Amino acid sequence: MYLEIFANGLFLGAIYALFAVPMSVIWVTTDVIDVSVGAYAVVAGVVAAAFGMPYGGLLGVAAAMALGAVTGTIFLGFHTLRTMKDAMPIVLATFAFMLLMESVILVTVGTDNQFVDTIPGIVLLGDSVIGYQGLFNLTLSVVLMLALTVALKYSPVGLRMKACAISSKNASLAGIAVKRTQFLTFVLCAAIAGIGGVLASMSIGMTYASAFTFTTIAFSSAVVLGQRGPLPAFLGGLLIGLTESFSQAVLPNGWAHAVPAALIIIILASGRLPSAAFSGARP
Amino acid sequence: MSFDARNISIAFGGLKVLKDVSVSVRSGVITGLVGPNGAGKTTLFNCLTGVAHPQEGTVRIDNADISSFPLHQRIQLGVSRTFQTPRLDLDASVLDAVMMGFYSRNKPSLLGGFVASRGRQAREKALREQAERLIAQFELTSDPYQRSSALSLGRLRLLEVARALASAPKFLLLDEPAAGIDEHDRALLGRAIRLAAADRIGVLLVEHNVGFVAELSHHMVALVRGQIVAEGNPQSVVQDEQVMTAYLGGHRVAA
Amino acid sequence: MNSAYKWIGSVGVLVLAIAWVSVLAEFQRSIYSTSTTVGIFALLALPLGLLYGQGGTVSLAQGAFAAIGAYTTAIISTRFNLSPMLSLLPAVVLPALIAFVIAKPILRLPELSLALVTLSIGTVVEVALQRGGDFTGSFNGINGIPTLPFVGNSRIRAHFVIWTVVVVLVIAYVNYMSSLRGRALNAVRTDHLLAEAMGVNVALDLSLLFAITAGVAGLGGWFYAHTLGYVAPDSLSIAVSANVLFMVVVGGRKSVLGPIIGALIFTVASDFLPGTESQGIFFGGILILVLLFSPDGLMTLVPRRWRQRVAASPKPLAVTQAVQTTGAAR
Numbered sequence: 001m002y003l004e005i006f007a008n009g010l011f012l013g014a015i016y017a018l019f020a021v022p023m024s025v026i027w028v029t030t031d032v033i034d035v036s037v038g039a040y041a042v043v044a045g046v047v048a049a050a051f052g053m054p055y056g057g058l059l060g061v062a063a064a065m066a067l068g069a070v071t072g073t074i075f076l077g078f079h080t081l082r083t084m085k086d087a088m089p090i091v092l093a094t095f096a097f098m099l100l101m102e103s104v105i106l107v108t109v110g111t112d113n114q115f116v117d118t119i120p121g122i123v124l125l126g127d128s129v130i131g132y133q134g135l136f137n138l139t140l141s142v143v144l145m146l147a148l149t150v151a152l153k154y155s156p157v158g159l160r161m162k163a164c165a166i167s168s169k170n171a172s173l174a175g176i177a178v179k180r181t182q183f184l185t186f187v188l189c190a191a192i193a194g195i196g197g198v199l200a201s202m203s204i205g206m207t208y209a210s211a212f213t214f215t216t217i218a219f220s221s222a223v224v225l226g227q228r229g230p231l232p233a234f235l236g237g238l239l240i241g242l243t244e245s246f247s248q249a250v251l252p253n254g255w256a257h258a259v260p261a262a263l264i265i266i267i268l269a270s271g272r273l274p275s276a277a278f279s280g281a282r283p
Numbered sequence: 284m285s286f287d288a289r290n291i292s293i294a295f296g297g298l299k300v301l302k303d304v305s306v307s308v309r310s311g312v313i314t315g316l317v318g319p320n321g322a323g324k325t326t327l328f329n330c331l332t333g334v335a336h337p338q339e340g341t342v343r344i345d346n347a348d349i350s351s352f353p354l355h356q357r358i359q360l361g362v363s364r365t366f367q368t369p370r371l372d373l374d375a376s377v378l379d380a381v382m383m384g385f386y387s388r389n390k391p392s393l394l395g396g397f398v399a400s401r402g403r404q405a406r407e408k409a410l411r412e413q414a415e416r417l418i419a420q421f422e423l424t425s426d427p428y429q430r431s432s433a434l435s436l437g438r439l440r441l442l443e444v445a446r447a448l449a450s451a452p453k454f455l456l457l458d459e460p461a462a463g464i465d466e467h468d469r470a471l472l473g474r475a476i477r478l479a480a481a482d483r484i485g486v487l488l489v490e491h492n493v494g495f496v497a498e499l500s501h502h503m504v505a506l507v508r509g510q511i512v513a514e515g516n517p518q519s520v521v522q523d524e525q526v527m528t529a530y531l532g533g534h535r536v537a538a
Numbered sequence: 539m540n541s542a543y544k545w546i547g548s549v550g551v552l553v554l555a556i557a558w559v560s561v562l563a564e565f566q567r568s569i570y571s572t573s574t575t576v577g578i579f580a581l582l583a584l585p586l587g588l589l590y591g592q593g594g595t596v597s598l599a600q601g602a603f604a605a606i607g608a609y610t611t612a613i614i615s616t617r618f619n620l621s622p623m624l625s626l627l628p629a630v631v632l633p634a635l636i637a638f639v640i641a642k643p644i645l646r647l648p649e650l651s652l653a654l655v656t657l658s659i660g661t662v663v664e665v666a667l668q669r670g671g672d673f674t675g676s677f678n679g680i681n682g683i684p685t686l687p688f689v690g691n692s693r694i695r696a697h698f699v700i701w702t703v704v705v706v707l708v709i710a711y712v713n714y715m716s717s718l719r720g721r722a723l724n725a726v727r728t729d730h731l732l733a734e735a736m737g738v739n740v741a742l743d744l745s746l747l748f749a750i751t752a753g754v755a756g757l758g759g760w761f762y763a764h765t766l767g768y769v770a771p772d773s774l775s776i777a778v779s780a781n782v783l784f785m786v787v788v789g790g791r792k793s794v795l796g797p798i799i800g801a802l803i804f805t806v807a808s809d810f811l812p813g814t815e816s817q818g819i820f821f822g823g824i825l826i827l828v829l830l831f832s833p834d835g836l837m838t839l840v841p842r843r844w845r846q847r848v849a850a851s852p853k854p855l856a857v858t859q860a861v862q863t864t865g866a867a868r
């Protein structure tokens with residue numbers, strides 16, 4: 001029985017990791033906490049549900065990338081129009097964008113739970129039921145994470161992203177097209193979130209309100225291990241998934257939803273994350 | 284009265300910035316702190332005011348240990364400081380900027396802030412007049428309601444000093460106030476510092492312009508690479524071997 | 539003469555506007571209802587204007603604190619059958635206390651952290667209200683909340699009571715900003731270190747202001763509960779917090795009347811939207827545009843000479859003109 005809870009936690013966490021990693025990469029590369037990450041995921045999931053797999057999934061990811069491009073444009077717009085002392089206005093703008101997308105989804109598909117066909121089939125281990133869908137989620141997530149790690153380390157785009165993450169000023173002095181790299185970061189990360197969203201619509205379903213929930217989960221996962229970066233975010237996502245799975249067994253019904261939000265409050269208030277992570281360039 | 288840093292040692296990430304440094308700011312005495320870039324002058328400043336926390340040593344006012352006091356508390360005890368780069372709300376009027384200096388001595392309680400009493404209005408009027416006198420003294424602007432952004436850098440530095448003096452401090456810490464200002468304004472500044480000392484204010488003056496400092500100070504301290512290499516009356520410090528080497532590679536400094 | 543200028547520009551304008559609306563409402567009774575809604579939003583937005591506009595500290599928890607206030611009074615007046623006037627104090631004090639306790643550890647962190655934490659507070663409060671069982675009425679909330687003793691069902695009375703409260707708050711705001719504390723608050727907005735170097739106890743001051751902002755939100759919640767007669771977990775939710783921020787940003791965060799204007803714009807615009815679903819599209823889009831192009835809100839579009847900036851030392855008009863001609867603008 002515990003194996004099932006544990007496995008389900010991992011499978012859920014695999015999806016959450018795909019929300020957390022893009023949140024983290026955008027944060028590290030641009031100093032922006034992109035509140036609309038959850039919206040990328042939900043739009044992808046809704047589109048997938050509307051068109052059915054497999055084409056719906058591809059369309060969904062494409063839609064997510066389009067949204068990411070919009071956010072990237074807004075980001076560049078801010079930096080072009082004014083000198084940004086910190087990322088606060090941009091973050092507020094991504095928050096507004098998320099609300100906008102939630103509203104669009106609400107207007108187009110209403111309040112119903114969005115689902116797309118699950119991968120059928122199960123495996124029995126002792127008295128634990130392990131679904132193929134879950135295994136697929138976990139595998140895909142790990143593969144994507146590995147691919148991202150390799151890309152960040154070896155591919156030209158990845159190296160540029162890393163340089164921007166370390167110091168955008170130095171990167172631009174070194175001749176890197178910082179703005180273009182940052183824009184690509186938004187698009188790429190939206191794609192990853194979109195994949196997570198498609199998996200979510202295959203596994204747990206979602207509604208328009210899930211955008212904010214997913215963002216909360218994404219940020220919570222990104223900070224829970226006390227360090228910024230894609231790997232801590234990935235592991236954080238798995239951890240949050242496990243936490244939710246176990247707390248559903250322990251806490252009264254429904255309170256599990258408050259856990260990621262509570263974690264954010266506790267971790268930020270404890271001051272474990274360095275202040276520099278939040279303020280960008282403060283005079 | 285005296286405001287002392289005693290045996291301060293501080294390191295940032297393994298790099299020792301100050302080693303066993305002691306400095307005393309005494310009422311009515313102008314102490315000049317000189318040293319090349321990177322000597323640790325601003326760090327010493329920050330330790331005195333509570334912005335930086337030394338690993339060793341104490342900060343005291345009249346022997347009372349205030350090492351654990353936060354910045355705002357030290358300000359309320361009568362310390363006043365300026366910043367190397369003027370930190371001001373450039374949107375605010377010159378008058379508002381100077382009046383900000385009155386805060387530490389005159390702040391109303393939280394509730395008092397929300398209610399305007401007759402007494403408060405009269406107090407505000409008096410403070411406004413005092414601010415206008417300071418503005419005139421420093422020749423900052425003919426119109427006190429002008430935005431601070433319209434002032435030149437030199438005038439902004441003087442504005443910082445005016446603000447610092449507005450709080451009627453016991454100790455005035457000036458971080459390179461003369462950098463980038465012309466002769467006329469420098470003379471104004473010097474006069475103001477002398478007046479402050481005559482008013483029994485203890486002044487600590489960090490400056491790159493050794494001539495300016497030597498002329499003004501009663502007492503001088505030279506800091507090189509985190510350590511005090513010379514200390515005493517300005518003439519002797521200025522002619523000290525180590526100081527000259529550190530600054531100009533051995534040439535004599537015209538005092 | 540000095541004081542008159544700042545008062546006319548803020549309280550004077552507001553009182554005139556209220557009088558004018560009241561006259562209009564005699565011809566169209568539904569205006570009283572809309573104006574009551576604007577008034578309640580004004581109670582949530584005005585203190586945020588002080589905290590964020592003047593103090594540079596954002597909060598996305600106004601909805602949550604209003605919800606705490608609303609539920610406190612709902613529970614006290616329905617479950618314990620006490621008069622709404624008795625539940626007024628707890629409805630204001632409880633959110634303020636919670637805010638103060640939470641503010642201390644968080645306010646060491648930069649404002650972005652505070653924004654995220656306040657956002658998360660909203661989530662926790664919403665879940666807590668949903669899972670409160672019979673005590674909070676779960677998803678259905680609490681209904682049958684009594685009306686206020688001196689108001690009853692009269693929208694007219696509600697309108698005047700709420701706006702009287704708003705005027706009192708505006709007076710308090712103007713007083714605060716024209717005192718030394720107001721200048722100190724602007725210094726905090728500019729640079730925390732600068733403010734500390736002038737003797738401002740930044741951590742304590744912001745915590746107190748945050749608590750006051752939450753308390754006034756609680757007051758708004760109290761009015762909400764007794765005006766609507768019904769409260770549910772999604773009545774005063776994160777969306778409301780976002781809307782309140784919208785009001786402050788769009789209306790003009792640095793001016794005293796800005797948040798109230800924002801409340802007016804929001805409420806009137808909502809009435810014209812096809813449905814509550816499309817609110818996010820409309821307001822989200824506008825918020826992005828405003829943040830991008832005019833971050834100090836619509837009030838900055840009003841010419842400086844006529845706009846009431848709550849300056850501590852208001853100047854006679856002649857001097858203003860002199861300043862303009864010498865080009866001492868930004």
